[in-house]
Amino acid sequence: MSLQITDIRKAFGGFQALDGVTLTVGEGQLVGLIGPNGAGKSTLFSVVSGFIEADTGEVRFKGADLGRQSPAARARKGLLRTFQVPREFSHLTVRDNLKAAAPGQTGEGLVGLFLRPGEVARQEVEITAKADEVIAFLRLGPVADLPSGRLSGGQKKLLELGRALMVEPSLILLDEPFAGVNPVLIEELVERIRELNARGIGFLIIEHDLQALTRLVPILHVMDRGRILASGTPGEVLEDPKVREAYLGGAA
């Protein structure tokens, strides 16, 4: 099992955002996570990726308890997340944004630069090559040297995915990858996710665009009010009266 989330609870003030979430993602699985606004989906991602601490419960990745490890430590283990609103550095070029996402750079500190200049130069070559590989894979070549603030919404989502790919991920948590993306780039993203999954990378994907999501994932979990309401194939789950009720209730 790649990711095991057990009985996670998180309250904000008196509000129980996560109310005992238990969920697993198998090695290399493609899994969807849906639910009405405010169900707790993004909060769950924040807990799993280490951006917020749960009140109780456990997150295990590749068998090990992640405890209070930082997001960077989790990323180094291959557990990555993207954000609903992309978090690129808008003044940096696409290529430099990718390079900045590479983990464990010796050159990050001046000490490294003085003590191990050869190592720093070698890393720079490796990181540049990796960034170029990601740019080619995501077809971002034509915009690679533009400031990323000038990208379209869809291109920014591709860059978000690219930043995760700089870290040799084994599981990527994607938060609404298709929101604000034009249909042509949605197709592009779907294809790239499929290719990455074929190479063994697992995905847990929060998405409101059910049409795009259900074409992609064989397994769907539905969250409502901080709990998992239903799990199964997209067909099973979307036919479930409890799920229909949750969505209608949310829209009312």
Ligand SMILES: Nc1ncnc2c1ncn2[C@@H]1O[C@H](COP(=O)(O)OP(=O)(O)OP(=O)(O)O)[C@@H](O)[C@H]1O
């Ligand atoms: N830092 C916070 N402080 C207070 N309340 C929060 C915080 N983060 C989330 N919440 C609340 O927790 C609930 C769950 O939010 P969350 O963003 O996880 O839902 P979601 O399922 O991702 O919704 P959406 O689909 O709209 O993105 C919401 O009611 C939200 O207002």
